[in-house]
Amino acid sequence: MVISPVHYIAVPLLAAFTIPLLSKYIHKELARIVPGIVLLYSVFVSIVLMMQVSEVGVISEKIAGWSAPWGINLMFTPFSGFLASLMSVVGFLIWLYSYNFKKIEQSQSQKYHILQMMMVTGAIGIVLTGDIFNLFVFMEITAITAYSLTSFYRERDGAEAGFKYLLIGSFASVMILLAVMILYTQLGTLNMAEIAQNAHLIPTPLRATILVLFLVGFGIEAEMFPLNGWAPDAYSQSPGPIGAAFAGIVVKAGVYALIRVIFTLFDIHGAYDFLIYGGLITMIIAETAAVAQTNLKRMLAYSSIGQMGFVLIAFGIGTKTAIIGALFLMFNHAVIKSLLFMSGSYLTYNSLNKKISALAGLGKKLPIVSLLFGLGAFAIVGLPPFSGFWSKLYVLTAAADQNMLLLIMAILAVSIIEIIYYFRVVSTLYYGKQEDEEIKVQKPSINAMVSMLILGATIIVVGVYPDIITHFLNNAADMLLDKASYIQAVLTQNIN
């Protein structure tokens, strides 16, 4: 059997339709197991394709035999492939973590796992597709599953957070749809490579309008300030593993779409500065807000927004080093923030309320989980032996090359803020005074433990040997900056 990028989309879709039947007529447990198998298969596809892509350069798949400008094509480039692999691995680990998750167990686990699988599929689709309307469709698949997962717990305020997210998300989808429409009236094509080739033919005012509509639409998914009102509530009300999925998968897809539109579709110079300023404001406001939070998950949510601001800054600098740094940051954020959400949700589960002060003394009761949380906290602020250090170093080096001293100062100042609020949590865990002796500790299940340990090991291994990952990042950054070869790869594929 030939492995092709279309397996990322087709297999989960097929599974999503058959799971309800399988679980009804064969065995109930299949609803939980099949999504895991499908996600594991996605990881396998990623490994095979990443090995192929390092030899071939670009793998493109025409869907239903229609070649590029007319049909929809999936592009597995070193850049999109890297993100797709990252998403499938994180998606599988989240499934592994939530397989025996206590609170999902109690409610309807069947729906949870299908939705989680579809969320990963939608995000991978966003990254792989070469068609702007198809991107919109995948964005909606991701968004609709995200709304439902946000409001998964009936007893929390999930419905409110979900509805808020839905309102903002529908606004985003209208913006994207309008932008796609104006693009189509101007160029008569939906293929991203052809749009990139002909974008200079659009009159400048219209081009700016389209760009702004896209920026607003995708900026909402990418948690850019001031469009990130949904994020803190959605993160804090959704099930713990879904917080990890938002940080590791959904937001990454939003950032990818933003970057694809700015770098490939519209190569406008002002847009890069816009990314830097937008990212800077997002980062400063979110990190400052994170200090004020008393709820652990809200704090992690604001930290996640801040990190996305950092990624946007790195993309905005626009040199090759900066883009390697940005991709490294995305990788780190996916791994580390997932670990923080996973371990953090066990910590909050064992405290009386979700307040940070209630975590006091859990370091002794849940030694491994607390240790992993501490590892994540150290890594995300960028302490040297862990992977977070390298990504920050890349971005700072790139900024220094461009003589952006104020930017460096701002990034370092924000890092200090990060250290303050993360270390506050860690010190509460270990040195805080226990208030209540009577809490019965819920130990994490084995598969959750395995999933967290894999993430923790990744942080340390990549921290010690960053070369493992920088090789891929190097190719990815080359691919992103080389717009011409992307266009060529898409539009000449019908010859062979």
Add this chain to the structure above:
Amino acid sequence: MQNFEQYNSIITTGVYGSAIALILIGLYAVLIKKHLIKIVIGLSIIDAGVHLLFVAIGYIKGGTAPIFSPGNEDAVNKMVDPVPQALVLTAIVIGFAVTAVALSLVIRLYKHHNTARIDQIKSLKW
């Protein structure tokens, strides 16, 4: 014939005008109204406006369906653009799904808070 042309341009303006009017009405409902159901209706109206706009741009005066049939081979220039229609079909399905999820969330909110007014639901900071 003169009359027909005039009639046609009125229709075109009318279609574009009503599409924009629908979007604005929907935005008004989403931003000003406090009742959750009215907000969901507003979202659907915005969607409808965008869909109408989408179909309108693919329209050609006196166009035919984009189907090749015997005896009709020279109709290529008169065919309406099928792509926007295909896109609108997809967008309608997506809009349907979003509305369904939104309504189910409204029901959940109503059961939880015993009200469907957005200004009375304040467990989370807005």
